[in-house]
Amino acid sequence: MRVLADDVTSSVSIVSNVVYTILNSEDSITIDMNEDVEDPLINSVAVITSGSGLFPEININSDLMDVAIPASTTVTGADDSWGGMMHAPMATAVTLPQVEGETRTVDSAVEIGSSSIKLTFDKGVRLFFPGKADFRIGHIEPGEDFSEITDVCDADDQETGNDLLDDDGDCKIIVGSDLVVWTKHFTEYVVYSVATTPAVQPVDNGDNNSGTTTGGGGGATTFSHKGKVAFDGIAYPNVFVNLLKDGRKITSKKADSSGKFNIKIGNLTPGTYTFSLWANDSSGRKSPTISYTFYVTSSITATVSSVIFPPTIEMNKSAAFIGEDLEISGQAAPLGEVSIYLGDEEIVSGITADASGNWKYILKTNSLVVGPYLVKANVKLSDGAFSTFSSGVNFLLSKKDEKVTETPPEISEQLTPQKIYNEVDFNRDGKINMDDFNTLVFYWGKQTDLTDFSILLYYWTG
Amino acid sequence: MKMKKQLLLRGLILSILFLCSSIPAFGAKLYLDSGTDEYGFGATVSFVVRLDTEDECINAISGEFSFSNNILTDGKFYYGDSLFSLWVRPPEIDQKNGKITFVGGIPGGYCGKISGDPGTEGVIGEIIFKSVGMIIGGPRNLSATVEPVATSQVLLNDGLGTPAKLTLEGKTIKIISNGPKFPQHQAPGELTEKELKSDKTSPEPFVIELRKDSKVLDGKYFIIFSTTDKQTGVDYYEIKEGDEKWIKASSPYLLEDQRLRGVIEVRAWDKAGNYRSEQYVPDGVIVKKPAVTTGTKSEKEQTSSNVFQTLIISVSLFLLIVAVAAYLMAKRNADKK
Numbered sequence: 001m002r003v004l005a006d007d008v009t010s011s012v013s014i015v016s017n018v019v020y021t022i023l024n025s026e027d028s029i030t031i032d033m034n035e036d037v038e039d040p041l042i043n044s045v046a047v048i049t050s051g052s053g054l055f056p057e058i059n060i061n062s063d064l065m066d067v068a069i070p071a072s073t074t075v076t077g078a079d080d081s082w083g084g085m086m087h088a089p090m091a092t093a094v095t096l097p098q099v100e101g102e103t104r105t106v107d108s109a110v111e112i113g114s115s116s117i118k119l120t121f122d123k124g125v126r127l128f129f130p131g132k133a134d135f136r137i138g139h140i141e142p143g144e145d146f147s148e149i150t151d152v153c154d155a156d157d158q159e160t161g162n163d164l165l166d167d168d169g170d171c172k173i174i175v176g177s178d179l180v181v182w183t184k185h186f187t188e189y190v191v192y193s194v195a196t197t198p199a200v201q202p203v204d205n206g207d208n209n210s211g212t213t214t215g216g217g218g219g220a221t222t223f224s225h226k227g228k229v230a231f232d233g234i235a236y237p238n239v240f241v242n243l244l245k246d247g248r249k250i251t252s253k254k255a256d257s258s259g260k261f262n263i264k265i266g267n268l269t270p271g272t273y274t275f276s277l278w279a280n281d282s283s284g285r286k287s288p289t290i291s292y293t294f295y296v297t298s299s300i301t302a303t304v305s306s307v308i309f310p311p312t313i314e315m316n317k318s319a320a321f322i323g324e325d326l327e328i329s330g331q332a333a334p335l336g337e338v339s340i341y342l343g344d345e346e347i348v349s350g351i352t353a354d355a356s357g358n359w360k361y362i363l364k365t366n367s368l369v370v371g372p373y374l375v376k377a378n379v380k381l382s383d384g385a386f387s388t389f390s391s392g393v394n395f396l397l398s399k400k401d402e403k404v405t406e407t408p409p410e411i412s413e414q415l416t417p418q419k420i421y422n423e424v425d426f427n428r429d430g431k432i433n434m435d436d437f438n439t440l441v442f443y444w445g446k447q448t449d450l451t452d453f454s455i456l457l458y459y460w461t462g
Numbered sequence: 463m464k465m466k467k468q469l470l471l472r473g474l475i476l477s478i479l480f481l482c483s484s485i486p487a488f489g490a491k492l493y494l495d496s497g498t499d500e501y502g503f504g505a506t507v508s509f510v511v512r513l514d515t516e517d518e519c520i521n522a523i524s525g526e527f528s529f530s531n532n533i534l535t536d537g538k539f540y541y542g543d544s545l546f547s548l549w550v551r552p553p554e555i556d557q558k559n560g561k562i563t564f565v566g567g568i569p570g571g572y573c574g575k576i577s578g579d580p581g582t583e584g585v586i587g588e589i590i591f592k593s594v595g596m597i598i599g600g601p602r603n604l605s606a607t608v609e610p611v612a613t614s615q616v617l618l619n620d621g622l623g624t625p626a627k628l629t630l631e632g633k634t635i636k637i638i639s640n641g642p643k644f645p646q647h648q649a650p651g652e653l654t655e656k657e658l659k660s661d662k663t664s665p666e667p668f669v670i671e672l673r674k675d676s677k678v679l680d681g682k683y684f685i686i687f688s689t690t691d692k693q694t695g696v697d698y699y700e701i702k703e704g705d706e707k708w709i710k711a712s713s714p715y716l717l718e719d720q721r722l723r724g725v726i727e728v729r730a731w732d733k734a735g736n737y738r739s740e741q742y743v744p745d746g747v748i749v750k751k752p753a754v755t756t757g758t759k760s761e762k763e764q765t766s767s768n769v770f771q772t773l774i775i776s777v778s779l780f781l782l783i784v785a786v787a788a789y790l791m792a793k794r795n796a797d798k799k
Contacts, residue, residue, distance in 0.1 A: 244569060294575075438713055
């Protein structure tokens with residue numbers, strides 16, 4: 001089993017495996033991996049905050065590969081829980097999926113970063129594989145298929161590396177007898193050779209999705225053109241936007257200070273997928289999960305543009321007497337105009353979110369009647385585009401009389417979003433994912449039903 | 463767990479809430495599409511199950527359909543391209559009682575086809591039957607129906623599990639003597655006979671996760687897993703613990719070996735006979751086989767067939783050698799005499 005670096009920051013037994021500790025973002029570092037350390041770790045906790053931070057220039061020299069990270073490179077974990085521990089290059093054992101028509105033989109497999117959390121960089125990182133010019137190379141992401149690096153870099157320089165389009169971007173280039181990869185993410189890299197199997201004919205899928213290529217190891221092989229998907233839009237400032245594929249979290253990326261984000265993924269077999277996006281705002285309030293279901297076509301990048309996250313929303317009370325003020329607040333796209341609705345009726349618009357995305361409204365209850373209310377909000381950007389509605393929050397308004405004195409009657413504990421959320425977060429880990437789904441399936445028809453399933457899907461975090 | 467009790471309470475109060483908030487019960491339409499109204503006898507007949515959300519967002523469905531089981535046989539439900547990605551109950555066809563059931567969901571909800579999507583709108587799956595062959599002495603024309611029944615439910619993606627107002631629409635086809643033998647499909651997202659036969663792609667990669675939870679399965683070790691297949695859909699899963707045999711199973715799966723002494727393998731099969739096998743390796747267990755393998759049923763059968771052929775040839779060779787040796791011995795003995 002692989003060691004999950006992000007899970008072991010406090011583990012005493014792992015401390016001895018730390019080969020280097022990065023203390024600041026300025027001083028250049030050279031790490032020589034000349035000792036045989038099992039599960040070697042680099043500790044960058046000092047420069048990482050909320051899953052992201054600035055690396056100094058780092059050069060790692062090892063027998064497996066050399067790594068060059070340029071100065072002032074921002075590293076970001078796919079989850080804000082990443083604390084800053086990552087693997088230095090370490091040998092791993094992998095078996096590649098075989099393809100009809102060829103035999104793949106692994107030369108070496110190297111893991112760097114974290115096997116559980118994807119680490120991405122805003123600048124190109126150079127990986128140097130000495131003497132491997134005649135080999136092919138690819139990478140394996142957790143829970144993903146092996147993917148060969150086929151793009152060839154225009155040049156072996158930093159500018160080329162920086163120009164890589166997205167987090168999944170890699171390119172390779174032969175330099176003399178050596179193989180160089182420029183990348184913007186850390187993962188598990190596999191160097192391998194390929195021999196053709198003459199007796200087996202290439203697969204003809206009967207469509208246009210197959211092709212033929214020739215690579216470093218020589219010989220012909222078939223492959224399927226995979227599809228790519230890109231998302232861009234605006235969430236809340238400096239938050240991690242999570243991307244799910246068919247309900248499973250596959251990556252997350254930090255939005256900038258204006259809330260803008262873009263995420264690109266590739267290696268998708270053509271077919272119908274559901275992609276979902278969600279984020280917690282800086283106060284920990286969860287956005288609704290926004291889903292897009294569409295057909296991914298081979299060799300084409302489908303772009304979902306201008307995704308606008310609905311505001312997050314909360315109230316300071318879930319029960320009040322008529323005449324009391326209620327505070328409704330949350331976060332939205334910075335400088336967006338928030339509108340608030342009671343049920344389907346808009347009661348106020350034009351509440352401007354500040355530069356940090358925060359917005360607030362004091363609801364006067366004098367003109368309202370006794371009863372339960374559902375409050376929701378949406379946001380309008382300067383270009384006139386609207387978001388969908390936020391999650392709903394409920395409150396109950398009562399009339400104060402002699403019998404009821406100090407506190408108004410509560411609407412119901414079960415009705416607050418947090419209570420409903422907790423009800424389907426069966427294992428109480430703060431996430432709604434496959435664990436909870438499996439519990440629901442296990443108790444299906446006895447203690448869980450379609451209503452539970454629907455609520456679980458609404459609050460799904462992956 | 464107190465889920466049921468809480469739900470009743472919540473349902474009651476939410477009903478009041480919704481009445482007070484004047485929120486209408488939004489609509490959706492569950493229907494079938496066959497592409498053509500007439501098929502021949504012994505034909506491959508297709509019914510595409512669709513959902514029109516009518517501009518509202520839904521996230522869960524419990525579907526129940528009846529079908530003419532005396533005319534439509536050998537049914538298979540393909541849901542690789544379904545808009546639903548999580549299945550509490552994957553589609554099942556009960557030929558004997560003429561029923562089709564499923565419970566599926568989509569995290570974050572589905573609000574209809576988005577602009578630019580090259581796929582087909584609202585496809586839940588495709589049911590492919592064989593129509594009966596020619597009936598000697600029977601009627602020359604027949605009709606067959608597949609229709610959703612009133613117990614079907616679709617819920618809104620509103621965080622409350624509100625049922626959508628559901629319109630149901632079945633589909634009746636005629637079976638005539640000179641009708642077409644195959645359905646005609648054009649758009650991606652729908653299966654064609656050719657696509658069914660040419661599906662060589664294994665189910666998507668997946669991860670096996672080990673769990674132990676005091677509230678589930680008596681606090682014993684179990685595994686969870688789930689994957690999709692974008693072509694014909696996942697048919698079933700098999701599990702192998704250590705050196706034990708492969709058995710059909712589903713997630714969550716209670717492990718037989720609670721001491722976790724062997725590699726746990728899960729193999730997902732699609733409806734076209736392709737599989738993907740993944741492993742979970744407990745701490746301290748040595749891996750003997752590749753972590754991920756893919757293949758097809760035909761390869762497996764081919765392998766078995768090759769083993770059998772090799773065995774036959776080996777035995778034949780052995781018998782031949784024995785016979786030749788016996789002959790030579792007998793000849794030598796005869797020569798000595």
